[in-house]
Amino acid sequence: MSPSVTPTVLARLRLAAQGILPTSISPGPGPGDVVRSLTALQGQDFPGVLWSIGLRSPGSTRAAVEAAFNSGELVRSWPMRGTLHVTLAEDLGWILSLTAERMESGMSTRHRELEITTADVDKVRELALALVAEQGGRVSRDELFTAFERAGQGTKAQRGYHLLFLLCLQGTLVQGPINSAAGNGNSQFFVSAEAWIKNPRAMDREQALAELALRYFSSHGPATIKDFQWWSKLTLKDISAGLAQLGDQLASVVCNGVSYWLAPETAELLGGTVPGARSLLLLPGFDEYLLGYTDRSAALAPHHAPLTVPGGNGVFKATVVAGGKVAGTWRKAQGMAEKQRQLAGVVLPELFGELSPNQTRSLEKSSTAYKRFLLPN
Structure with a gap:
């Protein structure tokens, strides 16, 4: 039988699972270890996500986190929910293989309103890759928008944003190294995803579904299937397929009559005093x-x-x-x-x-x- 916990204990277990507490199950000392543990961190506020990584990596500085982007270990793209996230470079491709089709379909009405066609996306892809090559492998957003405008591809009224979104969703571009000369260092250069991501992980769909489910509940648990569905936007069918492969790799607790999944290591904290009461x-x-x-x-x-x-x-x-x-x-x-x-x-x-x-x-x-x-x- 799954043990019962209060909402207060549930919250503190999440602090531990997420690697926030000094005494928690730490993913390791480096920025890459933090991101690997959490899989994807929501990142539309770039300075904020740098601190999200830094506070889970005690003693690190913003410069150390930025170095992980500049080295190619971390990237920022749109892997889930149509929102910017930070992931390990090696993880981006297999996450997109699960999520990109549904995101693109969900945006189709908006793209028709912006008069974005398949031919338009093909055109800006050609322009973007040519410009990246000319600029030594990296290009700013403003430079891309200028090139798009010159080619008759309008960027106003969010059209440019959605063109970049599609190029990233389809695996052409990714945000990599820090653009320290612009926006107080709060922006990144766009680079060719194929050239920048040196060792992408490859797995089939069933493996990817199991991997995403295991890593979400291990790093975010205690969490519900509804939480995971919102976070990933996977279908319940896909979520069930992923969970079915995990066997005893997850534990469960109950809070207010609802079942929550979590890592066994996190559940073991219930055997003593759950940390974080005075944090x-x-x-x-x-x-x-x-x-x-x-x-x-x-x-x-x-x-x-x-x-x-x-x-x-x-x-x-x-x-x-x-x-x-x-x-x-x-x-x-x-x-x-x-x-x-x-x-x-x-x-x-x-x-x-x-x-x-x-x-x-x-x-x-x-x-x-x-x-x-x-x-x-």
């Missing part, structure tokens, strides 16, 4: 700790959701997480008065309630850790 963490917006599930209530109280996602518009603020629960948000200060209240000179917390003296000290330590992460070396 105080600074997570970026769009972190997998919240974004990895369709039901976020274990970590985010319903009455705090509007403060975390104002207007319900899908834009998540960076969060202060105490004992696994979202206890506030944080941001960079605007103006001199706010800057005087920043912790470590970089974090302005906006708390939902009072913190204990120990939590306040932990918040200061977490702010200092974030400041160290931002150091250039």
